Amino acid sequence: MSATPETSTDATTDATTSPAPAPVTVLGLGPMGRALASTFVAAGHPTTVWNRTEGKADELVAQGATVASTPAEAVAASELVVICVIDYAASDSILEAAGDAIKGRTLVNLTADSPDRARTAATWATERGADYLDGTILTPTVTIGTPAAVFLFSGPEALYETHRATFASLGGTATYQGADHGRAAAYDVALLDFFWTSVSGLMHAFALARKEDIAARDLAPFARGILDLLPPIMDQLAGNVDDGVYPGEDSHIISVAAGIEHVIHAADDRGMDTGVLRAARAVAQRAIDEGHGTDGIERLAEVLGRPAA
Ligand code: NDP
Numbered sequence: 031m032s033a034t035p036e037t038s039t040d041a042t043t044d045a046t047t048s049p050a051p052a053p054v055t056v057l058g059l060g061p062m063g064r065a066l067a068s069t070f071v072a073a074g075h076p077t078t079v080w081n082r083t084e085g086k087a088d089e090l091v092a093q094g095a096t097v098a099s100t101p102a103e104a105v106a107a108s109e110l111v112v113i114c115v116i117d118y119a120a121s122d123s124i125l126e127a128a129g130d131a132i133k134g135r136t137l138v139n140l141t142a143d144s145p146d147r148a149r150t151a152a153t154w155a156t157e158r159g160a161d162y163l164d165g166t167i168l169t170p171t172v173t174i175g176t177p178a179a180v181f182l183f184s185g186p187e188a189l190y191e192t193h194r195a196t197f198a199s200l201g202g203t204a205t206y207q208g209a210d211h212g213r214a215a216a217y218d219v220a221l222l223d224f225f226w227t228s229v230s231g232l233m234h235a236f237a238l239a240r241k242e243d244i245a246a247r248d249l250a251p252f253a254r255g256i257l258d259l260l261p262p263i264m265d266q267l268a269g270n271v272d273d274g275v276y277p278g279e280d281s282h283i284i285s286v287a288a289g290i291e292h293v294i295h296a297a298d299d300r301g302m303d304t305g306v307l308r309a310a311r312a313v314a315q316r317a318i319d320e321g322h323g324t325d326g327i328e329r330l331a332e333v334l335g336r337p338a339a
Contacts, residue, residue, distance in 0.1 A: 080104035145212030
């Protein structure tokens with residue numbers, strides 16, 4: 031299949047110097063699918079949309095999109111087909127329903143799920159004669175079409191290059207992460223791991239503060255200060271994790287475990303759910319039991335990379 035790049039410059043190509051915006055189909059009109067479709071329409075792409083539940087395309091049609099009545103009709107409308115639904119079970123069922131229409135199409139799956147499911151979907155699609163790119167969106171719907179949007183793509187590089195100008199219509203930065211179809215999803219799950227465990231910690235902190243008659247909004251400015259501690263040390267921690275270096279001179283795991291213990295006591299005293307904290311404490315204890323108590327917290331990434339005993 032043809033893989034002539036629409037542009038050889040970067041992902042933020044100026045639309046005025048690009049060829050006419052290519053037709054694009056968007057399958058899935060949840061909040062993110064609607065944001066993608068609406069941005070394609072605004073950028074001048076002839077845009078066809080489909081959603082399982084009818085009625086979600088009304089606003090897009092008013093903006094200039096065309097609504098298809100079946101996945102096959104939607105896929106037939108454009109060489110480039112973007113899928114963005116809740117998970118791969120949903121995207122698999124939509125693509126299966128599209129049947130032979132996917133032959134010769136380029137499918138770009140922006141649905142979030144696991145790396146292995148992305149790889150399986152890529153194999154399934156390519157066996158049926160479609161080209162397949164996987165991608166992930168790292169920013170919320172309000173960023174789509176703005177400089178704040180962040181997209182990662184993985185799969186055949188020639189395919190990415192072919193459609194790069196169309197991806198540029200979505201704004202922000204798009205980065206190609208390599209030929210492995212699962213690689214974009216691998217970044218996504220690792221970053222969601224960070225996000226959800228952080229959010230869980232923040233909610234627990236708000237709950238604990240409220241038990242002590244401190245409003246969440248009174249804690250928030252100080253919580254922001256805790257977050258600000260991370261950016262300056264992020265790269266050094268990452269480098270140490272990659273290099274297997276665990277310096278514990280400034281703070282070590284025995285001290286971290288004692289700190290977690292104080293929080294567990296305070297939360298237990300107020301009858302709170304301490305499951306997540308106990309899990310964090312158990313990981314620190316594993317490191318201590320293995321003789322790494324005086325290592326720095328980077329050691330925990332090594333411990334967490336192995337199954338719990
Ligand atoms: P959802 O994750 O809730 O997905 C909703 C879409 O999935 C709708 O189109 C819905 O169709 C469809 N869907 C759900 N189940 C099925 C099914 N069994 N068969 C067919 N279609 C189904 O909302 P979003 O649009 O927000 O998210 C889409 C993807 O984008 C997700 O993977 C999400 O993680 C990712 N994402 C979202 C962000 C956001 O800010 N919203 C940010 C970054 C990534 P119907 O209307 O018929 O229910």
